[in-house]
Amino acid sequence: MNQYETIYEKIKDADLVLIGIGKELSQKKDIEQEQEKKERIHLFNQLYDVIGNKNYFLITTNTDDCIYDSKFEADKIVAPCGSNFRWQCKAACCKDIWDKKIEKCPHCQGEVVQNIWKNQPYVEEGYLKQWSVYTRWLQQTVNKKLVILELGENFETPSVMRWPFEKITYINEKAYFVRVGEKFSQLTEEISNKNRAVSIAMNSKVFIENLKSIVK
Numbered sequence: 001m002n003q004y005e006t007i008y009e010k011i012k013d014a015d016l017v018l019i020g021i022g023k024e025l026s027q028k029k030d031i032e033q034e035q036e037k038k039e040r041i042h043l044f045n046q047l048y049d050v051i052g053n054k055n056y057f058l059i060t061t062n063t064d065d066c067i068y069d070s071k072f073e074a075d076k077i078v079a080p081c082g083s084n085f086r087w088q089c090k091a092a093c094c095k096d097i098w099d100k101k102i103e104k105c106p107h108c109q110g111e112v113v114q115n116i117w118k119n120q121p122y123v124e125e126g127y128l129k130q131w132s133v134y135t136r137w138l139q140q141t142v143n144k145k146l147v148i149l150e151l152g153e154n155f156e157t158p159s160v161m162r163w164p165f166e167k168i169t170y171i172n173e174k175a176y177f178v179r180v181g182e183k184f185s186q187l188t189e190e191i192s193n194k195n196r197a198v199s200i201a202m203n204s205k206v207f208i209e210n211l212k213s214i215v216k
């Protein structure tokens with residue numbers, strides 16, 4: 001079996017699949033061409049087709065909301081780094097989050113900025129409800145056959161995906177972890193010694209396409 005066949009067999013055999021979508025698969029420019037966006041949605045749909053009807057959850061550190069235009073279901077997605085399409089008070093004087101840009105904060109009359117973690121202080125209320133759905137989902141992975149696919153994550157916010165995924169893999173003897181990325185696919189020693197984790201130094205877009213190509 002080649003690498004992709006092995007991974008696909010693991011997915012088919014898994015009880016649960018946890019997917020992490022990182023920066024490599026994010027919108028690259030402030031204004032994205034329609035075509036580029038279409039291609040990314042298509043890519044996510046290819047991944048969805050690979051996952052099939054598995055019990056999955058998807059976490060992304062991206063803030064472009066593109067994943068919500070794919071076949072992945074919104075109630076099985078969490079985006080803790082926020083959204084480029086939601087707005088908050090720059091000073092975070094209130095927990096309010098707005099779906100469109102307003103001129104100024106109605107409470108302090110201050111500036112309004114995108115509700116993303118890069119804008120500190122970050123109003124976290126935008127994702128917390130879904131975060132609790134995610135943590136409940138994670139609880140049921142204990143002792144289950146879990147496949148974790150981490151695709152294209154870097155080191156900007158390692159506490160969101162990288163570190164927790166490593167920890168889950170370390171603890172759950174039935175977990176199988178696949179870390180893909182052009183630059184940052186390295187695994188910690190504790191994990192790579194366990195034989196339940198693979199590092200694939202490849203652009204995650206190419207990885208998804210290759211993986212999809214073996215699915216009938």
Ligand SMILES: [Zn+2]
Pocket residue numbers: 089090091092093094105106107108109110
């Ligand atoms: Zn304010």
